Amino acid sequence: MKIYKQLENKYAALSSDAHTHLKGLLHAKELNYWEYIQLDTLLTLQKPRSIYGDEEIFIIYHQNTELTFKLMLRELKQIWDNQENELDDLLTRVSRLVRYTNMLINTFDIMKHGMDMEQYQLFRNTLAPASGLQSIQYRLIELHCTSYSNLVSGELEEFKIMSEEERLDNLYWKKAGLKSNGDTTLTMAQFELKYRDELIETLRKVKGKTLEDKIFLMQNIPGDLREMLKEFDYLYNVAWPLVHLDTAQHYLQFKSKASKSTGDSNWVEYLHPKNQKRIFFPTLWSEKEKSQWGQIHQ
Numbered sequence: 638m639k640i641y642k643q644l645e646n647k648y649a650a651l652s653s654d655a656h657t658h659l660k661g662l663l664h665a666k667e668l669n670y671w672e673y674i675q676l677d678t679l680l681t682l683q684k685p686r687s688i689y690g691d692e693e694i695f696i697i698y699h700q701n702t703e704l705t706f707k708l709m710l711r712e713l714k715q716i717w718d719n720q721e722n723e724l725d726d727l728l729t730r731v732s733r734l735v736r737y738t739n740m741l742i743n744t745f746d747i748m749k750h751g752m753d754m755e756q757y758q759l760f761r762n763t764l765a766p767a768s769g770l771q772s773i774q775y776r777l778i779e780l781h782c783t784s785y786s787n788l789v790s791g792e793l794e795e796f797k798i799m800s801e802e803e804r805l806d807n808l809y810w811k812k813a814g815l816k817s818n819g820d821t822t823l824t825m826a827q828f829e830l831k832y833r834d835e836l837i838e839t840l841r842k843v844k845g846k847t848l849e850d851k852i853f854l855m856q857n858i859p860g861d862l863r864e865m866l867k868e869f870d871y872l873y874n875v876a877w878p879l880v881h882l883d884t885a886q887h888y889l890q891f892k893s894k895a896s897k898s899t900g901d902s903n904w905v906e907y908l909h910p911k912n913q914k915r916i917f918f919p920t921l922w923s924e925k926e927k928s929q930w931g932q933i934h935q
């Protein structure tokens with residue numbers, strides 16, 4: 638069919654007139670690269686709080702990671718959206734998750750070796766109480782990947798009868814927001830004030846429909862999908878946390894003495910994957926592999 642006829646049909650179906658739209662095209666400004674990707678706006682989003690130049694590296698790399706988290710969430714939301722995922726579709730999306738996570742791991746050196754140590758020590762004082770602990774996308778990724786029971790420590794039976802509000806209060810990362818006297822840190826209090834409703838809504842939305850739930854429903858998980866899921870699980874829950882922790886130690890730990898972090902958590906213990914034991918797809922791993930979780934690189 639000729640293109641004009643197709644356009645006529647398209648707009649007729651929308652009770653509109655193709656001719657008017659074509660005339661609009663005649664007068665429209667042509668597109669350019671900088672407007673299409675919103676370059677001017679993008680380049681105004683880096684606002685250092687200090688006078689130190691390397692703070693911009695810190696901000697840009699965090700923004701880069703958040704954009705990658707957005708790409709990952711996009712895949713996970715489509716898996717969630719598609720109630721009857723075809724195997725090919727799952728393979729494509731999980732392979733993208735693997736690729737994105739690898740990119741984050743392979744570029745983390747920009748943080749570990751790419752900033753001047755002295756400048757970092759000075760500008761980091763201007764950041765408190767802001768912390769990566771307040772990354773909502775990091776939390777949404779884990780909620781979309783795996784069932785609630787894999788994100789808590791404790792007896793599953795108790796959680797079954799809990800409301801979403803109570804469930805939220807038992808997630809594993811809540812302990813990073815508690816001071817030794819039991820008070821909530823300012824970092825965690827601020828995070829909850831902004832995101833509590835969204836987290837509760839997400840807990841409700843993903844119940845029974847996480848990526849892990851999808852693979853539970855499969856009669857037989859094909860070998861290539863199984864391997865890809867395990868790779869993603871390892872990369873996201875062991876390899877990235879280890880490069881991140883390694884960087885935190887590089888900047889915050891001297892002669893085995895850990896400095897206070899901007900998020901005020903017990904970070905040396907909390908951040909190690911062997912302690913978090915966050916595993917998205919536990920049924921794909923052997924008991925031995927699970928008991929050694931996070932210790933492979935030690």
Ligand code: HEM
Pocket residue numbers: 698699702703748768769770771772775810813881884885886888889898899900901902903904908
């Ligand atoms: C110099 C670089 C970095 C240092 C020293 C650092 C340090 C820390 C520390 C100490 C924590 C624990 C919470 C706290 O007490 O504040 C934390 C958590 C976190 N950081 Fe970083 N971080 C760095 C770079 C990054 C980057 C580039 C990202 C990317 C978004 C990131 C994302 C996170 C996330 C998501 C958490 C929460 C982890 C969890 O709950 O398991 N961090 N970081």
